[in-house]
């Protein structure tokens with residue numbers, strides 16, 4: 245289709261119907277993408293696109309392709325500001341629930357065993373040279389209180405020395421999700437050190 249051609253709504257609907265369920269070849273996709281380069285959409289048009297995309301789930305495969313295509317591309321400060329504002333609007337509209345409704349809620353039993361003392365935590369940090377076992381950040385770089393001692397098997401009552409590793413706040417927050425993954429990785433890590 246020529247750029248700038250004007251089709252009637254009826255004609256566009258016919259085209260849409262005949263294209264439903266069809267997959268474009270990669271050549272056709274490249275042509276379409278070239279035709280869109282530098283094109284600016286009106287606010288109204290953008291709102292319609294955004295509405296049509298609402299609730300649409302993107303497959304993991306597609307997400308991987310998008311990510312691969314964007315590798316090495318840095319957002320401009322302007323784009324970053326827009327993304328950050330959009331995220332803020334999103335979380336304001338859909339606040340993350342706290343307590344049992346939070347996706348990472350694990351029952352709320354956060355009681356540590358009686359042996360989990362400051363002395364024990366100091367020994368664990370010392371064993372690993374006062375640095376985070378995941379990113380090697382030193383306690384002195386991040387402040388000694390930022391290096392927390394993590395229970396590898398997530399059992400806060402299991403204070404055996406081989407169940408404990410120092411983690412910085414950033415790495416520690418990541419270990420809340422994908423627990424099997426982190427447990428395997430950290431168990432491997434302490435085996436290397438033993």
Ligand SMILES: [Zn+2]
Nearest residue numbers: 376379412415
């Ligand atoms: Zn770390």
